[in-house]
Amino acid sequence: MTTAVDTKKLTMVQAVTDGMRVMMQEQENVIVLGEDVGQNGGVFRATDGLVAEFGDKRVIDTPLAESGIIGTSIGLAMNGFKPIAEMQFLGFIYPAFNQIMTHASRIRARTLGAFTVPMVIRAPFGAGVRAPEIHSDSVEALFTQMPGMKVVVPSNPYDAKGLLISAIEDPDPVLFLEPMRCYRSTKMDVPDGKYNVPLGKAARLQEGNDVSIFAYGAMIDVVTKAAKVAEEKGIKCDVIDLRTLYPLDRDMIAESVQKTGRAVIVHEAPGTGGLGETIVSLINDTSFLYMKAPVERVTGFDTPVPMFALEDHYLPSAERVVKAIEKAAQF
Numbered sequence: 001m002t003t004a005v006d007t008k009k010l011t012m013v014q015a016v017t018d019g020m021r022v023m024m025q026e027q028e029n030v031i032v033l034g035e036d037v038g039q040n041g042g043v044f045r046a047t048d049g050l051v052a053e054f055g056d057k058r059v060i061d062t063p064l065a066e067s068g069i070i071g072t073s074i075g076l077a078m079n080g081f082k083p084i085a086e087m088q089f090l091g092f093i094y095p096a097f098n099q100i101m102t103h104a105s106r107i108r109a110r111t112l113g114a115f116t117v118p119m120v121i122r123a124p125f126g127a128g129v130r131a132p133e134i135h136s137d138s139v140e141a142l143f144t145q146m147p148g149m150k151v152v153v154p155s156n157p158y159d160a161k162g163l164l165i166s167a168i169e170d171p172d173p174v175l176f177l178e179p180m181r182c183y184r185s186t187k188m189d190v191p192d193g194k195y196n197v198p199l200g201k202a203a204r205l206q207e208g209n210d211v212s213i214f215a216y217g218a219m220i221d222v223v224t225k226a227a228k229v230a231e232e233k234g235i236k237c238d239v240i241d242l243r244t245l246y247p248l249d250r251d252m253i254a255e256s257v258q259k260t261g262r263a264v265i266v267h268e269a270p271g272t273g274g275l276g277e278t279i280v281s282l283i284n285d286t287s288f289l290y291m292k293a294p295v296e297r298v299t300g301f302d303t304p305v306p307m308f309a310l311e312d313h314y315l316p317s318a319e320r321v322v323k324a325i326e327k328a329a330q331f
Contacts, residue, residue, distance in 0.1 A: 007189040012182045015157035015190050016046050019164035022194050024054050033060040034069060034086030043088045044183055070096040074104050077119040082168055090125035091137035104173045105148035116171045126218050127305045127315055128181045136305040138269035143175050144246040150174045150199055151245040155220035157188045162197030179217035202249035208236035211328050212256040214279055215266040216242040223266050226321035235329045245275055254286040261292035262328040266316050271299035293331030296324035
């Protein structure tokens, strides 16, 4: 006999808050730091209410200094704390890139395992919310080039809480990217208390035998709509939410394309140097002889995210994805 689990309807940003609260209640060494995370509750209110519950010694407002936030977090993580550092937007992380690349991701290797860096860097990212320049960057692939750094992107409230708890418990640094378009776009049942969604494991959202679709974050809604249109045209898609971008779930990617023989990869980051290229290489390494068509990619363009008037044109749409699905299926 199974015990019923209490749930509540939460948005993604509420689920993120709940994940931090659960871990701060369980472990006193979990702390939150960043710009305006205290009394203001963060730019998106992701830390709303935490300072009232845990105090300003554990929810710490910092100066506007991303390099200082990450450098401080690294030192804290090496000395018994589990810091959750908030970047107000992923596009603001660049001043901290040196700290992440040369220290956070390397300390385990540099010290031969004597030290680890159990820290989480949270960052809203992605376009489609009419934000100003630099606020909507999708540069996740920069961080998948850092062995030692995990990169995680939830697409729904349930995964957001479970993945964040797993990230906080991980002994190594995790970049936790939160798609802004998903923050308040939907609510779903999220269990109370603690639960884990494992890092490094993708999720199959729809079973199909004709074309595999790989996406993550805000693009999951886009590919889900495209898959429904394709099904009306007689093409049944295997829809995979990658969830963790590094390390990728190589087994599920290979299993899916070996079943369908066709693949479409969707992300809003620019195509050149994007995660799609890594997935194409992975498919080539594991499943080349199973493929019936070239892999299709639907991505953002090789430009900075444009201003409002062209933002929708920049982003992959369901229509563009449907065309890619049909091209793969009809090859």
